[in-house]
Amino acid sequence: MSDEAPPVKARGLVKRYKDVLAVDHIDLNVGDGDVYGFLGPNGAGKTTTLRMALGLIAPTEGSVELFGRDPMREGARALQGVAGFVEAPRFYPYLTARRNLELLAALDGNGASARIEEVLAAVELTPRARHKVGGYSHGMRQRLGIAAALLRRPRLLVLDEPATGLDPAGMRDMRELIHGLAGEGITVLLSSHQLPEVQELCDRVAIVESGRVVYEGALADLRRQGGAGYRLHSTDDRRALEVARTQAGIERASLDEHGVAFQALERDVGELSLALAAAGVGTLSLTPELATLEDLFFRLTEGQGEPDLAGGGAPRDGGSRADAVGAGIRGLAETAGELHGEGR
């Protein structure tokens, strides 16, 4: 295992089931210590990608490496230091939770059995450890799945929808757990539909749509790029709107109850503030607006809004939706790079 190798590096991953292209040339780069969100609508190819990453299914093309090792070529050796679950965690329903963990610890070796009580306590399943898993609720199975993953003392934790089926308190606890694990330097690859959860936990994200990655990078960059707009509150918002509309580089200026909203490059905002002063309009506040991850997610996966952000682009004729979205986000990135003076 190479110490320098990233926890996850996927290159050109393709999975085809007869005529169905489930995963279409996905590249992933999960760095050491990342809490990496893997987002996409149902059927986008997230779980298939995670299965390939864990060596459960073979890619049609491309490869994936975990800490520099390919699970398809090196089998269990490539999973050293890797734990987690894909879809729901599954256990033997006719065995108790403790028996299930004993079994998995036996399959892990390396003293995993000595940690059983510790991980049971960590997920608060000790009182129910003698009960058969067949009688467990969904939430308890999720917690047992986390316990099973922790048995391996992972350096990379792969979690597929870990909060699904949990009550609000359970979801909060799961977030705290992931946060705590990440704080210990564990890399987390988190597939989730819980966008607030991802926004709170993840520093990097990949968004997939129709089997293709339409965005991969820092979540902060994405939010900044997606929300390359400003909101102005002035002493005279109507007059400010008139001034904004006459200024070069100020686009989509509009007025609502919260003031004037517009999109512009940073240098044009400076020009606007000077023009407002010259027009006798006092600036009370001028704030950049960041889009929420939810806004961006729907924009990227449903194509809402990306033509504007992409510099006037429109859904591409003859291309797939992912093509259009992919082009949209590239345009978005370019625009944002100009706006903030930084490249991706």
Add this chain to the structure above:
Amino acid sequence: MSVASAAPAIATPERAPYRRPLTLAVYRWELRKLLSQVRTYLGPALLTLLIVVFVVFESLDRQHGHRDNIFAAQITQSGLATPVLMLLFMSGFFLPVVAALVAGDIFANEDGNGTLKTILTRSVDRGQVFAAKTMAAFTYATVVVLFTATVATLAGIGSWGFHSVRTFSDTVVSGPEALLLVLGINLAYLIPLFAIASIGLMLSAATRNSAGAVVGTIGLVILLFIVAQIPGLEGIQPYLLTEQLQNWQGLLRTPTDWAPIAHSAWVCALYGVPALAAGYLVLLRRDVAGG
């Protein structure tokens, strides 16, 4: 779940050198899983019931007429004839069915439960899982055969005593010697039974469907029985797997006729080894996408 504070202590990343667990550890857990499932006991329970019914019926039947089989003819003269008769009775269908029930289910059940992905994302390779499950299925077949032999022997001895018996060669063997022969014939019977279990294992790995694998295995046994009855196909009979199910009887001749057992060994290998190889390759290469 107040895990936030507990998690860091647990999750300290470790860079220990990779040590693969022994296949024996995987095998031990396969046995534990079998022991934890009710269905594991259904077959032996049914076979025990059959033996008990047989012994009770024979004990109550006072009119033991002429019987062609030499062991049937001396059923009330020595309890050691009972395990031989029971093996004759169960070897063709009942024991293969019980062996197929577990072998056909052993991979497919994991697929159905989604637990195959659970164990394949730990530190064991697919080859180890295959080896452990194969050994577990063979162990189960062995235990069932020896268990039914033990039950039949105890029931027979309890009903009719521990006496000498006459073999197919009409040679009288003492009680202790007959007991050894009972053990021997049951062990020899395992040869074709392992071949049937191997087919069940292959179907279980390939079909991912317990019912399909079990029915497929049993269906193959029935098909071979039918083929054996087709006029004009007598030439292939010695090479049919089902014909090997009776070859253990060579041990009940004096001197011991090893030829049918040796024949059974290589014919069964022709069925079992390719089946196991195919099952292994299927498991090694196939996607684990269920659950």
